Amino acid sequence: MVFQAQKMSRKNVTMPCLLTSLLLTAGGMGIVQASEQGSSPAGGIFGANYFDKDIGVTVGAKLWSNQWDLPLEMNHTGTNSTIHQFESGSEMSFIPAFLVRYKNFFVGGSYLTNTKYSFSAQSVGANTIKPFGERKEWDLNLGYFVMPNLAVSLGYKTLTRGLTYTNSDPSEPAVVDSPLSVKAPILGISVSAPINKGFNLYGNLAYGWLSGDYSYNDATTATRLLSLDLEGNYTFGELGLNYTIPLQGTISAVTISGGYRFQRLDMKAKGAAPWGSAGDQHDSTAGFVLGASASF
Numbered sequence: 001m002v003f004q005a006q007k008m009s010r011k012n013v014t015m016p017c018l019l020t021s022l023l024l025t026a027g028g029m030g031i032v033q034a035s036e037q038g039s040s041p042a043g044g045i046f047g048a049n050y051f052d053k054d055i056g057v058t059v060g061a062k063l064w065s066n067q068w069d070l071p072l073e074m075n076h077t078g079t080n081s082t083i084h085q086f087e088s089g090s091e092m093s094f095i096p097a098f099l100v101r102y103k104n105f106f107v108g109g110s111y112l113t114n115t116k117y118s119f120s121a122q123s124v125g126a127n128t129i130k131p132f133g134e135r136k137e138w139d140l141n142l143g144y145f146v147m148p149n150l151a152v153s154l155g156y157k158t159l160t161r162g163l164t165y166t167n168s169d170p171s172e173p174a175v176v177d178s179p180l181s182v183k184a185p186i187l188g189i190s191v192s193a194p195i196n197k198g199f200n201l202y203g204n205l206a207y208g209w210l211s212g213d214y215s216y217n218d219a220t221t222a223t224r225l226l227s228l229d230l231e232g233n234y235t236f237g238e239l240g241l242n243y244t245i246p247l248q249g250t251i252s253a254v255t256i257s258g259g260y261r262f263q264r265l266d267m268k269a270k271g272a273a274p275w276g277s278a279g280d281q282h283d284s285t286a287g288f289v290l291g292a293s294a295s296f
Contacts, residue, residue, distance in 0.1 A: 056101040056252075060293025064093040064261060068117050070133060071281035072165070072178075073216075074124045083281060084124055086131055088117040090287065104145040106153075112137040127172070131165040141188065153188040157208060157234065159265070161283075164219060173218035173225070182212030182265065184234045198244050202259070208234035210265060232267040232280075238289065253295045262286035 068088040097110030114136040121130040137160075143153030161180040167173060186208035193201045210233065216226035240259015247253055264284040 054103055056099075056295060058099045058101075058293055058295040060097060060255075060291060062095040062097075062257075062289050062291035064095060064112075064287060064289040065090050066093060066261075066285045066287035067091075068119075068133065068135070069282075069284045069286075070117075070119060070131060070163075071283055072129070072131065072163075073281070074127070074129070074172075082124075084122060084129070085282075086119040086122055086129070088119045088133070091115050091117050095291075101145075106143050106145070106151075107141070108143075109138065109140040125169070127167055127169040129165050129167070131163055133161065133163040135159060135161045139186070141186075143188070149192045149194075151188075151190045153190075155186045155188060155206075156183070157186050158183045173220065175219040177217040177219035178215065179217075180212065180214045180230075182210045182230060182232075182234075182267070184208035184210035186234065186236075188236075192242075195241075198246075200242050200244070202238075202240055202242055202257070204236070204238045206234075206236040208236075210234045210267070211270070212267075214267075229270040230267045231270045232265060234263070234265055236263045237261065240289070250296060251294050255293050255295070257289075257291045259289055260287070261289045 067090050070086045070088065071083050072086060073083050093115045094113045095110055096113075097108065099106055099108035112135075114134055116134045117132070119131045119133070121128055123129075137158065139155050139157040141153045141155030143151055143155075145151045159182050163176075163178045163180070165176050165178075167176060186206050188204065188206035190202070190204045192203070195201060210231065212230045214228045214230055215224055217224050238259050238261035240257055240261075242255055242257035244253050244255045262284065263286075264282065266280060266282055268280045
């Protein structure tokens with residue numbers, strides 16, 4: 001969830017810290033650009049809500065061209081398990097989102113629609129592994145505009161991952177099904193800095209504490225061979241440039257943005273040695289993102 005280009009009258013301008021003071025100076029005392037909201041790991045809503053109106057609504061979507069860096073633990077059934085990283089090709093994720101603001105408070109959410117990935121094959125000993133995966137995510141956030149170009153939020157995020165791959169190692173299942181599901185409360189902060197004539201730099205950061213579950217299954221016999229409760233951390237960030245077009249009428253503004261976004265899950269088994277003897281798993285996605293929104 002993100003939001004941008006918001007207008008504030010002079011009587012509402014405050015300077016609670018040096019950062020906000022500098023941002024106001026950069027934006028002038030008239031129109032101050034609002035940041036993209038950083039607590040929304042999956043998505044992107046952005047637009048222009050004018051602070052001389054009590055209520056603002058923004059709807060929009062982003063296209064995220066991303067690659068998935070996937071950790072897989074090999075030799076689950078043996079005593080020398082190892083984790084290998086597999087990199088997918090670039091895939092396009094579609095992320096619709098919304099934001100509703102009342103005065104300085106807001107609620108918003110986004111949904112990363114189910115995206116499928118194919119990974120490059122990798123040799124693990126005598127075994128050749130080529131995974132196929134898919135993932136989807138959603139989040140919901142409550143927040144507060146400290147000022148129109150600085151916002152903080154508290155949110156909740158879920159991520160569901162499906163994964164299959166084949167094995168040539170006779171000690172492992174011929175076809176593996178390995179789903180994963182995590183959830184996390186998240187804290188976010190967003191900031192932007194106007195450049196000139198409607199252009200603005202923006203940045204979003206979010207951090208969360210994840211929990212979830214992972215299983216390793218023999219897909220041929222539908223037998224669960226391993227099940228783990230997970231804990232760990234979630235990190236999200238996006239940096240970019242946006243451009244806002246003010247309008248008259250029902251739609252108050254249209255905003256277009258482009259940037260680079262990433263997210264990372266650092267996971268381990270709860271209350272036990274991480275993933276058997278193999279260590280932590282680090283799951284990340286990253287790539288360039290484009291978006292557009294309309295504000296009312």
